[in-house]
Each structure stands twice: as C-alpha cells, then as structure tokens.
Amino acid sequence: MFGSLSEHWPVVWSMLGGVAEGMLRHYDAKCAARFIIMIVEHPVKACIKTLLLAIVACGATLPARADAKDDDARDRWELLRSTMFGGRTVHDAGDQLHLVIPERALDAALVPVTVELNLPTRVTAISLVVDNNPSPLAGTFRFGPAFTQKFLKVRVRVNDYTLIHAVAETEDGVLYTTSRYIKVSGGCSAPGLGNPAEVLARIGRMQFRRTRAVEGVKVPAELMISHPNYNGMQMDRAKSNFTPARYLQNVTVTTGGVSIFDLEGDISMSEDPVIGFGYTPADDGAIDILARDSMGSVFSRHFEALPQS
Amino acid sequence: MAGAPTAVRLAEVAPGIHIRQGVTEDATAANSDAIANIGFIVGRDAVAVVDPGGSFDDGQSLLLAIRQVTELPIRYVVQSHVHPDHVFGAAAFQAEGPVFVGHANLPQAFEARGSYYQQGLEKILGVGRAGRLVTPSLLVRDQIEIDLGERRLTLTAHPTAHTNCDLSVVDRWTNVLLAGDLLFVDRAPSIDGDLRGWLSQLTALDALKVRAAVPGHGPALVKWQDAVGNLQRYLTVLLNETRAAIDRGMPIEEAATTVGLSERGNWALFDDYNGRNVIEAYRRLEWE
Structure with missing residues (x-):
C-alpha cells in the first residue's frame, strides 16, 4: 500500500494536516482518543502508524498551531467589531462584566x-454576539431607567465552536467587552421537528414570571x-420550499x-425566547x-401588578 | 477501518427474526455508525428490513447478511424514525426495489433534518460512506398490516414520543415487538419529541402484552416488562425533577446539571445525553 514514504509524502502530509487541524479546531480528550484509535486500527504498516501517532501527538501540543486557532478567532472578532462598532475603541471589561455560559x-x-x-457607570445597552454563527449578532438590548443593572439572561443558538462576546455601552458612551469560548457537541443546532401548524397556533403566547420575594424594590423576572x-434554513415540505x-x-x-428594555433580536436567539432580567416597578408595577x-x-400583553406582599 | 463491507453477525432472536446489535458508542469512522439495533424478518414469500442501518456501509453489511440467510425478495424497508443511526443505510437496499415504509410525519422530518444529518455524518465517515436518506412511499398514519406470506406485521404510527415520527412493528406470529427507539435498554435514552408523550406511548405499548421486544439500543432481545420498567423509571424521574426545578424557579442551566443524577449509574453514555434531555424537557414543561 505504501511503497516508499517519500513517494506518498503528499498523501501522508495532507492526512496529517487534516487530523491536526481537526484536533485543534475541536480539540478535546475524547476527540483525540478517537483519532488515535482510528490510526491504530488503520491497515497501514507499523512504522507509518508510529510516525502518524508521533506527529499527531506533536500536533496536539504544538503551540504554533494553537496560536493559529486563536488568530482566526481574533481576526473574526476584529471583523465583527469593526462592522458593528466602526472605529470606536472597545475596552476589555475586566471583572466589570461577566459571561456565564457552559464550557460545552x-x-x-x-x-x-x-x-x-x-x-x-450606568449601562445603556448590551449586545450579544455569537462570533461564528451565520448571523452573529444575536440581539441588542437597550435599557431604560427601570432596568436593574445586575444581570441579563437569554438563550441562544450556537452553530459551531465559537467565542461568544458581550459588549456593554455605558451612558458616557464607552464600550466594554468580555468573551467566553464554547464547544458544541455533535455540530450545529438541529432544526426543530415541530409541526408548523402547531407552532403557528401558539405563536405570540407570553408568560411573565416574577419572583414574589422582592429584594428592596427590585424584582427578578422572566419573560417567555x-x-x-x-x-430561514428549515424546509417546508407542504410548499416544497424553505x-x-x-x-x-x-x-x-x-x-x-x-422602559425596562428594548430588544432588537435576530435568528441566533433560540426558539421560544426566554429573557431573564430585574426591574424596579414603576407606578403600580404593571408590565406591558x-x-x-x-x-x-405584532403581539402584545399586559400583566397586572403583583399583589402587595 | 473502511474496506469492503462484510456480512455482520446477526442473532436469530426468534424464528425468522434476525437482529444485529449496535455498539454502545456514538457514531465514529471506525464503527460506521452501526450503533443501533437493526435487522430483518423472513416470511414465506418475502423479507422485511426493520431499520436499514446507520450508513451506506452498515446497510450493505445488512444486505449481505440477509443474502446469507435467504434469497427471498426484500419487499419492505421499514424506517422506525428520523434518526441517522437507523436510516442512513436505506440507499443500500434501493437496487432490491422494496417499498420504503415510514410514519406519516417522516417525510417532513427528513426534509427538516436531512441535510443537517447528512453533513454531520459526512464529517465523521467521509462523503462517500455516509449513505443517504430515502423518502418512504408507504406512509403510516395510524396502523397498517403488511404480509410477508403467512407472516403478518402490524405497523403502528405513534403520536409524538421519542420523536414525532416513531413507528413500531409487532410480528403477529411470534408476538415480538420491534420497538425502535421507543425502547432504550442500558444506553441512555435521548428525547427528541415529548417526554410526557413518550411515557403515554410506553403505557399504550404495555397494553399489547408482548413478552419480548427488540429495543432500538441495547441487547438484541429483552423481556418487555423489565426493560420498559427501567425506561419508565428514568423518564418519570426526569419529568418529576424537571417540573420541581421549574416550580422552585431553578434556572434551566442549573437544572441541566442537577436533574436526574440518581439515574447516572443505570445507563451507559449518561453524561452525553442526560443534560440535553433535561433541557428538552424543561423548555416544554415550563409552558405547562
């Protein structure tokens, strides 16, 4: 199968390139183990196996390639940042802004x-960016005076291994950002199997959940x-079209x-969006x-004020 | 790894019912996505395949195995639901000219997920080896019977349970249930339909009083009573604990890492599926 190594060098080399790139893009222990098993079970000569294993081992630990991955992520963010915020400086938020997302x-x-x-300083807006999604800007929240400046919770779709960025703008017009990396098991998000007729029947239904334990005048709430x-990527069989x-x-x-907030959303928000936030009730505390x-x-709902506890 | 497909070893779990047990792994290039239990039933005149396999190679291996047992025509290829490990081998049977059978919702599910699954499988197996989906032409809305010659099979289309397109098969002669993924044994179940619906379909299947079943994953044949009891217990724990988490106001991310953990020792691949199951359950139950 392998006459002499030099003859097949391009083949070996392209295999290695693919393996190393795959490992670095999706590197984790399980993935690496599968590659190694694959090579061990592959019907090639023992000397070539040894060579492959050695180079894969190097590939996994080569800092140069890891940097290449970091470079890609940095380039991607640089492009997104300049598209969304132009020439404005975006400062590292340090511990003034935290993103809590699962590692995987x-x-x-x-x-x-x-x-x-x-x-x-008071935050006037937060944008959430899923860098490697086809439509990276998941949403921009513009906050009103009734928003409690503590936390914001959303649910997003993630199509691939990616950085997620949160960018906050303060009332003095300064931008701060923080980011976290997330791995995705089994690739991008599977399209839902829901029956389109059932989905349309419940479209626009809302729930508003408030915790009755009010801390001061701030109420943690969840809007569903x-x-x-x-x-735009799901197929509609009945119309044989997307x-x-x-x-x-x-x-x-x-x-x-x-105003508590105003959200400009996009397709990177999950189906049936749920938004968590805190607010200071104004007037009688009713919600619109x-x-x-x-x-x-257009969908609208009015929720009465919570009864006094 | 990849080579010419070879006939795999099948077990004749009941007279004329041959099953290839899938490995308890996720799809890899090494296992050719042969991870589900697949097989065939031989009648007097014809053969029915019940799940064509997880890849073209997997389907071709099954075809070779059939031809070691019988030369009878393959009249039906039954596809139990939309998941790739059960149906991507379908194209291997096309030259045999069978009728492809599926739940009435299956064509729509193939449209919604087909290209997504194809890409995912090609990433793992390589472009030539993934196989492809074959849209069923015989659709089951409620229940139909097919005849292989003195061997009748009852095919039941279920309301949303494991998925929205689960089709089960009962061989009337031996009274063996081929449950597809409505029954998981040993391997952690995955929910892609409706948790409450799944529990109610298990109750419905229980009423059939079959003694033995072929699960979608696990041993090739199991005692129905024992197997369904374990699955009902897991799904019930998931239902009760997820509901309790929602009632207490526990966020979805916290529920995903705390609900159902008492079941951890009972299922292989638990850590790969339980958290996802909790999220699936939570996002539906929070609208109750």
Whole structure:
C-alpha cells in the first residue's frame, strides 16, 4: 500500500494536516482518543502508524498551531467589531462584566447565557454576539431607567465552536467587552421537528414570571414568548420550499409606562425566547410587552401588578 | 477501518427474526455508525428490513447478511424514525426495489433534518460512506398490516414520543415487538419529541402484552416488562425533577446539571445525553 514514504509524502502530509487541524479546531480528550484509535486500527504498516501517532501527538501540543486557532478567532472578532462598532475603541471589561455560559453546549439549539453587570457607570445597552454563527449578532438590548443593572439572561443558538462576546455601552458612551469560548457537541443546532401548524397556533403566547420575594424594590423576572424564530434554513415540505426566516425583531418591555428594555433580536436567539432580567416597578408595577416579528406580526400583553406582599 | 463491507453477525432472536446489535458508542469512522439495533424478518414469500442501518456501509453489511440467510425478495424497508443511526443505510437496499415504509410525519422530518444529518455524518465517515436518506412511499398514519406470506406485521404510527415520527412493528406470529427507539435498554435514552408523550406511548405499548421486544439500543432481545420498567423509571424521574426545578424557579442551566443524577449509574453514555434531555424537557414543561 505504501511503497516508499517519500513517494506518498503528499498523501501522508495532507492526512496529517487534516487530523491536526481537526484536533485543534475541536480539540478535546475524547476527540483525540478517537483519532488515535482510528490510526491504530488503520491497515497501514507499523512504522507509518508510529510516525502518524508521533506527529499527531506533536500536533496536539504544538503551540504554533494553537496560536493559529486563536488568530482566526481574533481576526473574526476584529471583523465583527469593526462592522458593528466602526472605529470606536472597545475596552476589555475586566471583572466589570461577566459571561456565564457552559464550557460545552448540552443542546446547541438552546444555550443559556447569563451576563452579569458590575460597571460603575450606568449601562445603556448590551449586545450579544455569537462570533461564528451565520448571523452573529444575536440581539441588542437597550435599557431604560427601570432596568436593574445586575444581570441579563437569554438563550441562544450556537452553530459551531465559537467565542461568544458581550459588549456593554455605558451612558458616557464607552464600550466594554468580555468573551467566553464554547464547544458544541455533535455540530450545529438541529432544526426543530415541530409541526408548523402547531407552532403557528401558539405563536405570540407570553408568560411573565416574577419572583414574589422582592429584594428592596427590585424584582427578578422572566419573560417567555412563544415564537419559532425560524432562521430561514428549515424546509417546508407542504410548499416544497424553505420556510422563510421569521424571528422576533423587536421586543419592548415597560413597567407603568417606564422602559425596562428594548430588544432588537435576530435568528441566533433560540426558539421560544426566554429573557431573564430585574426591574424596579414603576407606578403600580404593571408590565406591558409589545413584540413585533420580521413578518410584521405584532403581539402584545399586559400583566397586572403583583399583589402587595 | 473502511474496506469492503462484510456480512455482520446477526442473532436469530426468534424464528425468522434476525437482529444485529449496535455498539454502545456514538457514531465514529471506525464503527460506521452501526450503533443501533437493526435487522430483518423472513416470511414465506418475502423479507422485511426493520431499520436499514446507520450508513451506506452498515446497510450493505445488512444486505449481505440477509443474502446469507435467504434469497427471498426484500419487499419492505421499514424506517422506525428520523434518526441517522437507523436510516442512513436505506440507499443500500434501493437496487432490491422494496417499498420504503415510514410514519406519516417522516417525510417532513427528513426534509427538516436531512441535510443537517447528512453533513454531520459526512464529517465523521467521509462523503462517500455516509449513505443517504430515502423518502418512504408507504406512509403510516395510524396502523397498517403488511404480509410477508403467512407472516403478518402490524405497523403502528405513534403520536409524538421519542420523536414525532416513531413507528413500531409487532410480528403477529411470534408476538415480538420491534420497538425502535421507543425502547432504550442500558444506553441512555435521548428525547427528541415529548417526554410526557413518550411515557403515554410506553403505557399504550404495555397494553399489547408482548413478552419480548427488540429495543432500538441495547441487547438484541429483552423481556418487555423489565426493560420498559427501567425506561419508565428514568423518564418519570426526569419529568418529576424537571417540573420541581421549574416550580422552585431553578434556572434551566442549573437544572441541566442537577436533574436526574440518581439515574447516572443505570445507563451507559449518561453524561452525553442526560443534560440535553433535561433541557428538552424543561423548555416544554415550563409552558405547562
């Protein structure tokens, strides 16, 4: 099969390149173990196996290649940053902004993300960016005076191994960012199997959950909106065509007429979006939600004030 | 690794029912995605394949194994649900000219997931080895019977359970249930449909009073009572603990790492599937 090594050098080399690149892109212990088993079981001469194993071992630990991966991620972010924020400087947030995400996505279609805010100046907006998604900007939240400057929780889709960035803008116009890397088991998020008729029947339903244990005047809350957030990549068999993208584009949440936040969303938000946040009740503390999707449908709900405890 | 497909060893678990047990692993290039239990049933006149396998190689190995047992025509290829480890071998049977059978929701599920699965499998096995999906032409909405010649099979299309397109087969002669992934044994179940629906379909299957079943994963043949009891217990733990987590206001990310852990010792690959199952359960139950 392998006459002389030099004759087949290009083949060996391309295999190695593929293996090393794969390992570095998706490097983890399990993955590496599979590559090694694959090589050991491959019907080639023992000397070539030894060579392959040796080079794979080197490849996995080669800092030069690891840097290449980091370079790719940095280039990607640099491109996104300049597209979204132009020439503005984006400062490293240090410990003033935290992203809490799992190290590995359990379900790529629903990755819970928590942003913890600890900035000395009031934050007016937060953007969430899933760098390697086809549509990286998952959403931008613009905060009103009733938003508690503590945390924000959302659920996003993650299509591949990627950095996730949170970018906060403060009221003095300064941008801060923090990021975390996430691995995705088994590739990108599987399209839902839901029956389109059932999905449309419940579109726009809402729930608003408030914790009754009110800390001071700040109420932790969770807004749930039933919406498929179709990303335009699902096939509709009945029409033998792709289901057009249909996602929540704008969600406005107010308490007693005072803004809590205004969200500009996109297809990287999970199906049936759930948003966690805290707010300071204004007036009688009633809540109004106004949502609009990309096909122009409008959904609104009014939630009465919590009874006094 | 890859070479010419060879006939795999099958067990004749009941007269005329031959099953190839899948390995308890996720798909790899080395295992050719032969991870599900697949097999065939031989009647007087014809053969029915029940799940064509997880890749083209896997399907071809099954075809070779069939031809070591019988020369009868393969009249039906039954596809138990949308998951790739059960159906990507279908193309290996096309030259035999069988009728491909599936749940009425299966064509839509293939449309929704097909290219996504194809890409994923090609990444693991390589482009030529993945195989491809074959859309069923005989669709089951409720229940149908097919006849292999003095051997009738009852095919039941289930409401959403493990997936939204689960089809089970009962061989009327031996009263053996080929459950597809409605029954997992030893390997951690995965939920891609509806947890409550799955539990109610297990109750419905229980009413059939079959003694033995071929699970989608696990041994080639099991006693129905023991096997269904274990699965019901796991799904019930998941249901109760996820509901309790939602009631207590526990966030989904915390539920994913705490719910169901008492079941950890009972299932292979538990850590690969339980957290995902909790998320799947949580996102539906929170709307209850």
